[in-house]
Amino acid sequence: MIPAMAKIQFCVLFVLYIVIKCDSVNVDTISSDIKIKNVDRSIDISSQLVKITSKVTLENTGKVPVKTFLLAVEGTAKNNLAFIGAKDSSNKDLRLVETTVKGYDQVKFWRVELKDTINAGSTVVITTESVYTKALQPFPTAITQQEDQLVKYNGNLYFYSPYNVASQKTNVIINTKSVESFTKVKPFSQQDGTIVYGTYANIAPFSEKELNVHYKNNSPFLTVTRLERLIEVSHWGNIAVEEIIEIEHTGAKLKGPFSRYDYQQDHHSGPASVRSYKTLLPASASDVYYRDTNGNISTSNMKVKKDSVELDLRPRYPLFGGWRSHYTLGYNVPSYEYLYHSGNEYLLKMRAVDHVFDDMQIDELVTKVILPEGSTSIKVNFPFPVTRLPDSLHYTYLDTKGRPVISFTKKNVVENHIQDFQIRYTFPRLLMFQEPLLVVGFLYTLFLCVIIYVRLDFSIHKPEHPHKD
Structure with a gap:
């Protein structure tokens, strides 16, 4: 009887495993009906990031309408990919779902879901x-x-795709005339700050041809190795934001000694170094502070604009290749701009990460959201895949049970990830009076103890009063 039960349990577990695997992994096939009529591609390598924008004309050569197509990234580049997206002709974002194709284990695929179907013979x-x-x-x-x-x-000189490409052209934007060398595949031309390749015809699916460009690039090569963002929500009208930032210059390392005298006297000295950079905060940000382990850093400027607060952050010393810095940036924003409620139901909409500097790249982002004490039924919605960390509790003054902390992390973050996340939770409004009542109760108890202490007599014997004659 026992072996039979064991077999039944094994079969049930195996079926559950297969169901879970099938739900979690998408498997697609490459449609032979889809062809790419034309690709106009732009590769921007003028900063520390590589930004590739492609205008793709899809054609349905089959007999039935098509609702989806596949995007692919070659195996040599997928580890460096931070963001990928697609928009239709109306500039509306399309939904991308990561998927796989049998026989192409080294290629990363996304299934793009179109808002309107491509009819047979249409583009x-x-x-x-x-x-x-x-x-x-x-x-x-x-x-x-x-x-x-x-x-x-x-x-890759070619647009990497699982479909045949009838015609394509590529512009490589470098924004400099100082080019040491570059790949020369005819037809090509070199203009001011741009190298133009193509037009190339009839490129087979999954085609790769090496594209090399060696050129001058003095853009700030700054990498935030770790950013810990703390958001503390208060129902009394304020949201406090604090960021602990570890930053490193990841460009060419400094060879030889550093002369501060030459650096200050000659503005052309250290062309690849970083003297300062601009950070953008919300327009309603107030009480801004900027400090490191030595205290407040006064070498910074703040400019209030209509749609943002611009901070010109200047570290205590310039950053050369291999040099690092560590600082804390904090500010307050009014809660009515980010917190919405209906009765006891609340919705918090804030950015998972904010603008640190132009063309930023963040190796590791950790965002922690501290909700008011007593918050329950917490539900979180993220605009992109993240790793949810275990929930915890945070204690401050007058807390009894602790405030719930929602934490998540993400690797390889860029400006495209500056998007809002949502947290829904339930908070009984009567709990807002908990802390004031605790203060009143404490003061009442204190005054009562003082009154009792003054009125009680703790002496061993009473003093003798002199008798009147």
């Missing part, structure tokens, strides 16, 4: 965007204080 124009981090390598890897920084880009 549609889609714009795709992808951002890659750490795809530009300094070469040489070390330079002196006076030298310019040279970097190498190694990519």
Whole structure:
């Protein structure tokens, strides 16, 4: 009887495992009805990021309407991919679902769901965007204080796709005339700050051809190695935001000594170094502070604009390749701009990460949201995949049970991830009076103890009063 029960349990567990695997992994096939009529591609490598924008004209050569198509990223580039997205001709975002194709284990695929079907014999124009981090390598890897920084880009000359491409053209944007070398595949032309490749015809699916560009790039190569963002929500009208930021210059390392005298006297000294950078805060930000382990950093400026607060952050020392800095940035914003409620139901909408500097790249982001004490039925909605960390409790003054903390983390973050997340929770409004009542009760008890202490007589014997004659 026992072996039979064991077999039944094994079969049930095996079926559940298969169901879970099938639900969690999408499997697609490459449609032979879809062809790419034309691709107009732009590769922007003028900053520390590689931004590729492609205007793709899809054609349905079959006999039935098509609702989806596949995007692909080659195996050599998928580890550097930070963001990928697609928009239709109306500039509306399309939904992307990560999927797999049998026989292409080294390729990363996304299924793009179109808002309108492509009828047989019709075409549609889609714009795709992808951002890659750490795809530009300094070469040489070390330079002196006076030298310019040279970097190498190694990519794919062709638009990588599971479909046949009838015609394509590529513009490589470098924004400099100082080019050491670049791949020369005819037809091509070099203009001011741009290298134009194509038009190339009849490119087979999954085609790859090496594209190399070696050029001058003195853009700030700053990487936030870790950013811990703390959001503390109060129902008394304020949301406190604090960011602990660890930053590193990941460009060509400094070779030889550093001369501060030359750096201050000659503005052309250290062309690849970072003297300062701009951080953007919400327009309603107030009580802004900027400090490191030594205290407040006064070498910074704040400019209030209509739609943001611009901070010109200047570290205590300039950042050269391999140098690091660590600082804390904090501010307050009014809760009515981000917190909505109906009765006891609340909705918090805030950014998972904010603008640190232009063309930023963040290795690790950790966001923690501290909700008011007594919050229950917490539900979280993220605009992109994240790793949810275990919930915890945070204790401050007058807390009894602790405030719930919702935490999540994400690797390889860029500006495209500056999006709102949502947290829904239930909070009985009567609990808002808990802390004031605790204060009143404490003061009442204190005054009562003082009154009792004054009125009681703790002496061993009473003093003798003199008798009157």
